[in-house]
Amino acid sequence: MSGATEGVLVERLSAWYGRVQALKEVDMDVPPNRVTAVIGPSGCGKSTLIRCFNRMHETISAARVCGKVILNGVDIYSPEVDPVQIRRSVGMVFQRPNPFPTMSIFDNVAAGIKLTRFHRGSELAESVERSLRRAALWDEVKDKLKDSGVALSGGQQQRLCIARALAVDPGVLLMDEPCSALDPIASYKIEELITELRGDYTIVIVTHNMQQASRVADHTAFMLAGEDGIGKLVEFGETKQVFTNPRDKRTEDYITGRFG
Amino acid sequence: MARLGDRIAEGLVFLAGGAAVLFVALILIFLLREGLPLVRYYSPIPFLTGAEWYPLSGVFGILPLVLGSLLVTAGAVAIALPLGLAVAIYLAEVAPAWIKDVLKPTIELLAGIPSVLLGFVGYAVVATVVKNVFGLPTGLTALTGSIMLAYMALPTIISIADDAIRAVPDDFRHASYALGATRWQTIRAVTVPAAASGILAAIMLGIGRAIGETMTVWMVTGNAAVIPTTILQPVRTMTATIAAEMGETARGSDHYAALFAVGIVLFVMTALINTGADLVLHRMKKKYE
Ligand SMILES: Nc1ncnc2c1ncn2[C@@H]1O[C@H](COP(=O)(O)OP(=O)(O)O)[C@@H](O)[C@H]1O
Numbered sequence: 001m002s003g004a005t006e007g008v009l010v011e012r013l014s015a016w017y018g019r020v021q022a023l024k025e026v027d028m029d030v031p032p033n034r035v036t037a038v039i040g041p042s043g044c045g046k047s048t049l050i051r052c053f054n055r056m057h058e059t060i061s062a063a064r065v066c067g068k069v070i071l072n073g074v075d076i077y078s079p080e081v082d083p084v085q086i087r088r089s090v091g092m093v094f095q096r097p098n099p100f101p102t103m104s105i106f107d108n109v110a111a112g113i114k115l116t117r118f119h120r121g122s123e124l125a126e127s128v129e130r131s132l133r134r135a136a137l138w139d140e141v142k143d144k145l146k147d148s149g150v151a152l153s154g155g156q157q158q159r160l161c162i163a164r165a166l167a168v169d170p171g172v173l174l175m176d177e178p179c180s181a182l183d184p185i186a187s188y189k190i191e192e193l194i195t196e197l198r199g200d201y202t203i204v205i206v207t208h209n210m211q212q213a214s215r216v217a218d219h220t221a222f223m224l225a226g227e228d229g230i231g232k233l234v235e236f237g238e239t240k241q242v243f244t245n246p247r248d249k250r251t252e253d254y255i256t257g258r259f260g
Numbered sequence: 261m262a263r264l265g266d267r268i269a270e271g272l273v274f275l276a277g278g279a280a281v282l283f284v285a286l287i288l289i290f291l292l293r294e295g296l297p298l299v300r301y302y303s304p305i306p307f308l309t310g311a312e313w314y315p316l317s318g319v320f321g322i323l324p325l326v327l328g329s330l331l332v333t334a335g336a337v338a339i340a341l342p343l344g345l346a347v348a349i350y351l352a353e354v355a356p357a358w359i360k361d362v363l364k365p366t367i368e369l370l371a372g373i374p375s376v377l378l379g380f381v382g383y384a385v386v387a388t389v390v391k392n393v394f395g396l397p398t399g400l401t402a403l404t405g406s407i408m409l410a411y412m413a414l415p416t417i418i419s420i421a422d423d424a425i426r427a428v429p430d431d432f433r434h435a436s437y438a439l440g441a442t443r444w445q446t447i448r449a450v451t452v453p454a455a456a457s458g459i460l461a462a463i464m465l466g467i468g469r470a471i472g473e474t475m476t477v478w479m480v481t482g483n484a485a486v487i488p489t490t491i492l493q494p495v496r497t498m499t500a501t502i503a504a505e506m507g508e509t510a511r512g513s514d515h516y517a518a519l520f521a522v523g524i525v526l527f528v529m530t531a532l533i534n535t536g537a538d539l540v541l542h543r544m545k546k547k548y549e
């Protein structure tokens with residue numbers, strides 16, 4: 001249904017906030033149509049990394065990036081690329097559910113479509129329904145599409161945000177600790193949803209929950225801030241391998257709970 | 261101990277609130293006491309609908325005054341609303357930090373200029389410009405009043421609307437950018453709607469200031485008590501009428517009572533605007549919270 005034929009190829013990616021470097025020379029090959037988890041202690045640059053994948057990093061003033069992020073064969077940081085176009089093909093879901101407070105459930109999902117392309121009313125309604133179904137929210141909201149999105153529960157709001165991101169048919173979906181503000185049942189539903197979406201989207205999920213990573217992710221990236229405080233990628237591999245047979249001593253220490 | 265403190269604080273707040281309500285009630289009672297005796301000289305229907313205001317001949321039709329006030333205020337809103345909103349959006353969403361730091365205090369300073377000084381500027385400069393631009397016999401027009409009132413309402417509108425826009429959490433801006441919205445699309449579809457209730461409050465406070473403003477308007481609108489057909493002719497507002505004529509009336513006369521009756525109408529109009537604003541705000545809050 002969506003067109004993710006390629007993953008995200010990251011080459012020597014570094015990122016700064018003003019003079020402070022947050023990410024150093026990350027190389028990573030995120031496989032297409034699979035779920036990749038990014039784990040690591042707080043402050044190691046996980047959010048910064050995925051915010052470089054849709055050029056959201058540069059929305060912070062004085063923030064800067066160096067290196068390459070290649071999506072469908074194009075380096076998204078090459079000068080002729082429009083960041084707005086990139087963000088339309090890479091969806092993002094945030095830590096705190098953030099449906100637009102002045103919009104109805106319907107309008108929240110339709111927001112991206114209205115921005116991005118010409119649409120007819122009937123097509124819009126179809127897209128909204130399809131996205132809400134994909135986000136496993138349709139049955140819960142189909143009778144109150146005109147209600148405010150803010151009236152939903154936290155977990156429903158987060159699924160609404162997922163529907164909103166899916167509505168513009170992105171190939172890649174970035175999720176920054178999407179369950180950290182949710183209760184266990186709501187988190188479980190999101191995990192289930194991620195498993196549903198696997199295969200149709202290239203999903204990168206940041207999580208501080210290692211069980212969650214081992215449940216949902218095909219591949220896992222482990223990050224750590226070095227002595228210098230700068231985040232680096234320590235290990236990247238199939239989830240099973242990273243959790244049962246880590247190559248790096250620091251990964252082993254982290255997953256066995258010896259620090260972090 | 262803490263409980264006693266709480267009790268005392270509660271009591272004081274209640275007293276202060278009660279005092280405020282009491283003052284408003286007293287003002288209203290005073291207006292009514294001085295204004296209602298007009299019915300002895302002049303009946304309410306011609307008072308409210310009469311097109312002629314000749315107080316010395318005992319003719320008190322306030323329609324020209326009401327329309328004068330409404331026209332000047334509507335003109336002021338039409339100027340101040342787009343301008344104020346644009347500046348507030350610029351300050352909150354676009355301007356670099358150092359421009360904000362200079363501009364915002366400067367704008368707030370403007371609010372402190374005494375209105376009689378603004379009246380001078382309006383009379384000497386703005387009226388001349390209006391006269392020349394539109395080729396009018398006189399520059400003392402409703403439009404001149406609207407421009408001056410807009411100028412006076414702008415600091416309030418800008419300052420409060422800027423605060424309201426800035427109070428919108430970044431989460432929503434980020435969500436919008438992440439969908440591929442440009443900065444302008446984000447402002448239009450997400451940030452400004454999310455700040456709508458605050459912006460509306462800003463506008464209402466601006467209007468409140470404009471409709472009650474007396475001195476400047478009195479000085480620049482020409483004070484002709486005729487029903488205006490365009491914004492380019494002299495008008496007379498309710499406030500200017502009261503201010504200009506109160507000194508010449510004898511207490512207890514028909515003219516005296518008529519001016520207080522004008523005050524009652526002004527009071528009611530202001531109360532209606534405020535209530536309307538409250539209702540809209542309340543409905544918005546209900547819808548989005
Ligand atoms: N907006 C910002 N401005 C300045 N520094 C930031 C900002 N966001 C994050 N950082 C810094 O960058 C580093 C990495 O942060 P982040 O990517 O948020 O880590 P994580 O998501 O792994 O917890 C941290 O040291 C943090 O203090």
Ligand SMILES: [Mg+2]
Nearest residue numbers: 046047048176
């Ligand atoms: Mg983070």
